[in-house]
Amino acid sequence: MSRPTISDVARAAGVTKATVSHAYSGHRPISAATKARVFAAADALRWVPSSSARALAARRANAIGVVLRRDPAILASDTFFPAFIAGVEQTLAEREVALVLQVVGSRGAEERAYQAMAAGRADGVVVLDLHRADWRVPFLAGLGLPAVLLGAYEGETRLSCVRTDDAAPVRDLVAHLRERGHTRIAHVAGPLDYVHSYARARAYVRAVGSRALLREGDFTAGSGRALTADLLALRDRPTAILFANDTMAIAGTSYAQSRGLRVPEDLAVAGFDDDHLSAHLSPPLTSVSTDPARRGRVATARLLADVAGDDPRDVAVDCTALRLRASTDAPAPATARRTTPAPELEEEFR
Amino acid sequence: MSRPTISDVARAAGVTKATVSHAYSGHRPISAATKARVFAAADALRWVPSSSARALAARRANAIGVVLRRDPAILASDTFFPAFIAGVEQTLAEREVALVLQVVGSRGAEERAYQAMAAGRADGVVVLDLHRADWRVPFLAGLGLPAVLLGAYEGETRLSCVRTDDAAPVRDLVAHLRERGHTRIAHVAGPLDYVHSYARARAYVRAVGSRALLREGDFTAGSGRALTADLLALRDRPTAILFANDTMAIAGTSYAQSRGLRVPEDLAVAGFDDDHLSAHLSPPLTSVSTDPARRGRVATARLLADVAGDDPRDVAVDCTALRLRASTDAPAPATARRTTPAPELEEEFR
DNA sequence: ATGAAAGCGCTAACAG
DNA sequence: CTGTTAGCGCTTTCAT
Numbered sequence: 001m002s003r004p005t006i007s008d009v010a011r012a013a014g015v016t017k018a019t020v021s022h023a024y025s026g027h028r029p030i031s032a033a034t035k036a037r038v039f040a041a042a043d044a045l046r047w048v049p050s051s052s053a054r055a056l057a058a059r060r061a062n063a064i065g066v067v068l069r070r071d072p073a074i075l076a077s078d079t080f081f082p083a084f085i086a087g088v089e090q091t092l093a094e095r096e097v098a099l100v101l102q103v104v105g106s107r108g109a110e111e112r113a114y115q116a117m118a119a120g121r122a123d124g125v126v127v128l129d130l131h132r133a134d135w136r137v138p139f140l141a142g143l144g145l146p147a148v149l150l151g152a153y154e155g156e157t158r159l160s161c162v163r164t165d166d167a168a169p170v171r172d173l174v175a176h177l178r179e180r181g182h183t184r185i186a187h188v189a190g191p192l193d194y195v196h197s198y199a200r201a202r203a204y205v206r207a208v209g210s211r212a213l214l215r216e217g218d219f220t221a222g223s224g225r226a227l228t229a230d231l232l233a234l235r236d237r238p239t240a241i242l243f244a245n246d247t248m249a250i251a252g253t254s255y256a257q258s259r260g261l262r263v264p265e266d267l268a269v270a271g272f273d274d275d276h277l278s279a280h281l282s283p284p285l286t287s288v289s290t291d292p293a294r295r296g297r298v299a300t301a302r303l304l305a306d307v308a309g310d311d312p313r314d315v316a317v318d319c320t321a322l323r324l325r326a327s328t329d330a331p332a333p334a335t336a337r338r339t340t341p342a343p344e345l346e347e348e349f350r
Numbered sequence: 351m352s353r354p355t356i357s358d359v360a361r362a363a364g365v366t367k368a369t370v371s372h373a374y375s376g377h378r379p380i381s382a383a384t385k386a387r388v389f390a391a392a393d394a395l396r397w398v399p400s401s402s403a404r405a406l407a408a409r410r411a412n413a414i415g416v417v418l419r420r421d422p423a424i425l426a427s428d429t430f431f432p433a434f435i436a437g438v439e440q441t442l443a444e445r446e447v448a449l450v451l452q453v454v455g456s457r458g459a460e461e462r463a464y465q466a467m468a469a470g471r472a473d474g475v476v477v478l479d480l481h482r483a484d485w486r487v488p489f490l491a492g493l494g495l496p497a498v499l500l501g502a503y504e505g506e507t508r509l510s511c512v513r514t515d516d517a518a519p520v521r522d523l524v525a526h527l528r529e530r531g532h533t534r535i536a537h538v539a540g541p542l543d544y545v546h547s548y549a550r551a552r553a554y555v556r557a558v559g560s561r562a563l564l565r566e567g568d569f570t571a572g573s574g575r576a577l578t579a580d581l582l583a584l585r586d587r588p589t590a591i592l593f594a595n596d597t598m599a600i601a602g603t604s605y606a607q608s609r610g611l612r613v614p615e616d617l618a619v620a621g622f623d624d625d626h627l628s629a630h631l632s633p634p635l636t637s638v639s640t641d642p643a644r645r646g647r648v649a650t651a652r653l654l655a656d657v658a659g660d661d662p663r664d665v666a667v668d669c670t671a672l673r674l675r676a677s678t679d680a681p682a683p684a685t686a687r688r689t690t691p692a693p694e695l696e697e698e699f700r
Numbered sequence: 701a702t703g704a705a706a707g708c709g710c711t712a713a714c715a716g
Numbered sequence: 717c718t719g720t721t722a723g724c725g726c727t728t729t730c731a732t
Contacts (some may be wrong), residue, residue, distance in 0.1 A: 004470070007373040012719060031701060050410060052470040053725035055402035056708050063450070063471075072440055072643055075628040076433035083426035089453035090422055096462075098471060099451045100413070103439035112446075119353070120402040121413075121448060175722055221630055227430065247627065255629040260715050276427035277627055279569055291712090293422055354708055366719050378712095381717060403709035406724050470725090662701060 002339075004045040012041035018112035024049070055120060063098040064303055065122030068112040068129070070103060074220065077247060079275045080292045080306045081128075087296020092109040093303065100314075104162045111139070118145040123307045125151060126299045127131060128161075130195045146306040148299050151195040160257035163300045166196055167203035169288040169320045170242065173270055174207040176324065186213035186238035188248055200244050200272065213238055217248055225247025225255045232256060246271035246278050246287055253327070254283070264330040274323050275280070283326035320331050336345060354395040361608060362391035373619045375398070405470060413448040414438075415472030417463040417481070420453060426554055427597060429625045431478075436491045437646020438476070445654065461489070468495040474644045476500060476649045477509075496656040501545040512649045512660040516546050517553035518590065519638040519670045523620055524557040526674065527590045531682035534671065536563035536588035538577045538598055550594050550622065563588050567598050572600025575605045582606065582617075589682050591615060596621035596628050596637055603635070603677065608680050614680040624673050633676035641669035 011015045015034055022028045023038040040048075054063045064175075066088070068075065075081060079110050088099060098124050102113045114136070117125055120189050124146030127136055130153060140147045145209065148160040177185050187204040190197030205211045217223035224243060228251070232237055243249035249271030253263050261267045263283055272280060274289035306312055360367045365384055372378045373388040380388075393398075397649055405411045416438075419424065425431060438449060450472050452463045455540055464486070467475055474675035480503055487507050490497045498510040527535050537554040540547030555561045565580060567573035574593060578601070581588055593599035599621030603613050611617045613633055620627060624639035648667050 006727095007725080012722095017726075018704080018728075020704060024704090025727085027728085028701065034702080048465045048469040050406070050725055052402055052405035052468060053708095054727075056400070056406045056710085057725075057727040059708070061402060070436075072433075072436035074438040076458050076643060078432060079426075082421075082432050085451070086420075086425040087420035089451070093452075093454060093459065096466070097519060098466070101435070101439070101449045102443075103436065104443060109443065113399045116401060116446070116448070119398040120400045157395060221626060225630075250413065250627050251630045253633075254632055255361045255633050256595050275572060275627070277625070280575075280601045282604055282607050284604075293426060356711095357709080367710075368712080368720080369718060372718090379717065384718080389714040400709050403724090406726085407709075408723070446710085681713095688713075 002156060004047045006047070006049065008045055009038065009047045012045060012243070013037045021108070022262060023178075028162040059120075060307075061100075061120055061123050061278060063100050063122045063268055064092070064300065064307070065100045065102065065113075065125040066128065067104060067110060067111045067117070067125065068103045069107075070129070072103070075103065079246065079273055080290075082099065084128070084296040085294035087293035087298075088300045089269040089296075090293070091297045091300040092302070093310075097304070110136075114140060114143060114145065119276045124148070124303045126303055131193050132195055132198055133193075144179060146312075147162055148303045148306065148312075150295060150299055152199060158312055160302050160306055161314045162302060163316045164196075164290065164295065164297060164312060164319060165316070166199040166320070167206075169322055170200050171207050172201035172322055173286075173328075175202065175281070175289070176322075177268060177328060177332075178271075179240075180268070180330065181333070182240040182330070184213065184236060185240045185242065186217050186231045186326070187242045188217045188224060188231075188244060188252065190217060190219045190244040192216055199242055217244065219245050219247060221247050221251035224251035228252035228255045229249055230339040232259065232261070234308050239335070240328070241269055243265065243269070243271045244277035245273045246285060249287070250275075250281065253281075264327050264335055268328040268332070270328050279323070279325065279326075286325045286328040287323045289321045291317075291321075353400075354397045356397070356399065357390045359388065360396055361399045362627060363387045366399075378598035383604065389426040405434060408693070409659075411450075411451050411470055411473050412446060413472045414442070414650065414657070415450045415452065415463075415467040415475040416478065417452045417454060417460060417467070417475065419457075419460045422453070425453065427570070429596065429623055430640075433642035434478070434646040436661050437643035437648075438650045439646075441647045441654070442642070447654070460486075460692060464490065464493060464495065467485070468493040474498075474653045478560070481543050482545055482548055484658075496653060496662075498653045498656065498662075500649050502549060507664055509650050510516050510656055512652060513664060513666045514577065514640065514645065514669055516547075516549040516670065517556075519617075519622075521599065522672055523592055523636075523638070523678075524554065524574050526618075527592075527618060527678060530618070530678070530680065532590040532608055533682070534563065534586060534588040535581060535592065536565070536581050537592045538565050538567045538574060538581075538594060538602065540569045540594040541569060542566050547594055555671070558586060563594055566595065569595050571597050571601035574601035577604035578605045582609065582611070584694050589685070590678070591619050593615065593619070595623045596625035596635060599635055599637070600625075600628070600692045603631075616683055618678040618680065620678050627691045629673070631677075635674045636678040637673045639671045639673055641667075641671075647687055 006017050010020045023030045023035045061110040093223045104110045127149045130151035152163040189201040215227040270286040274287040356367045373380045373385045380658045454460045478501045480501035502513040539551040565577040603619050621637040624637040628635040
């Protein structure tokens with residue numbers, strides 16, 4: 001025996017399919033009495049509406065999509081993603097909307113994934129890992145698929161955008177280090193074509209007035225270690241390093257310690273994203289919490305509004321918070337007081 | 351103008367819908383010439399088949415589901431989940447199957463989620479966080495929804511199951527510590543109603559011959575810290591602690607260090623799951639890598655086979671590997687040589 | 701407040 | 717090898 005359909009329920013309740021449908025959707029008034037009969041019948045038959053039939057008829061998937069183009073290895077070590085998804089699901093859980101996730105390996109596969117979403121898999125998508133010039137922005141607009149961009153997109157677009165101020169915490173971190181006497185503060189950034197990496201790097205360059213001690217990593221432990229080695233080999237080595245995420249910061253710390261440097265006495269270290277382990281390290285790692293779950297909730301709520309027909313709009317989320325911990329809590333070593341060359345700001349970061 | 355349908359493509363190519371459909375599905379032979387015309391027409395019209403229409407007609411969603419019942423905070427700090435998902439997506443990417451994810455907060459919501467999956471959202475599900483007596487096993491069997499259980503389920507079931515030997519690495523770890531002279535080895539377990547926590551705890555109890563130094567945590571840093579404090583306050587404190595995951599191990603290490611104990615000289619510490627940061631800590635943390643991505647691939651392949659009509663079956667994945675690092679690499683402190691009370695094995699763990 | 705009926709866009713017999 | 721024709725199980729006008 002196969003699963004019951006809406007017709008079975010209608011027959012059992014002595015009404016038509018339309019009545020059953022409306023009893024559930026509330027799209028038109030149904031008397032309390034028949035509504036009760038309908039629900040009772042549905043209950044007795046253990047009827048659950050077919051989501052594919054509903055999607056086809058109503059032209060709405062009751063699902064939103066996320067497509068990620070990432071190396072699985074990087075996905076696996078990402079602290080942002082699961083927390084973000086948790087937030088997405090939190091606001092999804094209240095409505096009966098599902099999340100469709102697709103991880104792809106190539107540009108072609110990514111396009112197909114978005115097309116499939118537009119072709120009925122999902123009613124809208126949230127776009128992560130936003131690039132400064134992101135082809136997906138015009139592409140999605142062309143598909144007519146509701147979308148919200150996560151990150152401070154600077155280009156032209158009519159898509160909704162959930163913005164975060166990544167610059168403020170970087171400025172605060174630099175100020176915090178300056179107060180302790182640091183003058184040679186380095187930054188190990190993430191890939192600079194990401195809007196958030198770029199925003200952090202730009203804030204850093206503006207705050208310190210030079211990009212001499214800026215290095216571009218890729219968020220992996222390996223690059224954190226390598227670039228720390230690079231920086232510490234400098235003639236005037238930095239006395240403080242700001243990393244664009246905690247993974248790189250932790251790898252960098254461990255490298256520095258293996259070279260006999262004490263953290264924070266000889267080298268101050270700060271991360272970004274506030275990994276759940278960071279408060280438990282030795283020394284505890286100064287970081288910036290960015291509340292990915294909250295951004296997930298906000299982005300999802302915004303997307304649901306877009307899907308419901310609202311006009312796209314920008315929303316700013318104030319979700320960063322400094323977590324000052326022991327890894328930056330010592331006076332800068334005496335050598336830090338040496339003068340540094342006059343800052344020269346390059347055009348790109350103005 | 352709305353998106354083109356299969357009829358538009360058929361008309362443009364001078365064939366019928368059936369031909370278009372079969373040209374894509376390969377469910378029956380189509381001459382190369384017409385196939386080419388069909389593809390050309392589809393291309394020109396930018397036709398993408400509607401997944402909801404396809405799902406309804408073919409009774410197949412081309413999606414698999416995962417429903418998770420978790421506190422978002424725990425999801426966010428879980429190292430297993432993203433890696434597992436990455437593996438799932440790796441094998442999904444090759445076929446054109448999507449992943450539908452639903453995170454729920456209550457038993458009722460969980461049942462509804464599985465029912466929705468069975469009602470057309472997904473063709474099958476993979477079941478995580480398996481409990482020793484898991485209501486979902488009979489429930490899913492009742493729904494007739496293909497499912498694969500991740501973990502060594504010991505009950506009766508006809509569902510596929512992807513098993514891992516969690517006991518062997520625990521035994522090896524205990525042996526490794528004994529070689530270094532440890533006699534008081536503790537274990538901070540995960541919740542014992544999970545099959546994998548239980549398997550690890552049981553292997554530990556069998557290896558050390560006593561459950562006097564067994565504590566039940568909940569995989570969070572907080573519980574790792576609290577239970578470490580508890581163990582270290584014992585009159586005959588343990589000289590080594592095995593934690594059921596790295597998060598608890600790291601929190602425990604940091605607590606021990608804050609109390610003036612050196613790791614590994616005064617206290618040896620090992621984790622489980624091999625978090626990506628663990629090799630970068632000071633000292634690097636001994637752990638057990640469990641290759642969640644591989645298990646994701648295997649479970650997904652198995653599920654796809656079930657969906658395709660194969661008989662359910664058990665598959666064993668040999669995916670654990672000891673990562674011996676500095677946190678366990680020192681001779682046990684002299685005090686470890688004191689005799690310990692005679693082991694008494696409790697019934698439950700036989 | 702309820703019924704009747706026409707699709708939504710595709711797949712899969714059934715013919716030829 | 718290709719065309720015809722029913723549905724898949726809902727939603728949603730249009731009636732009444």
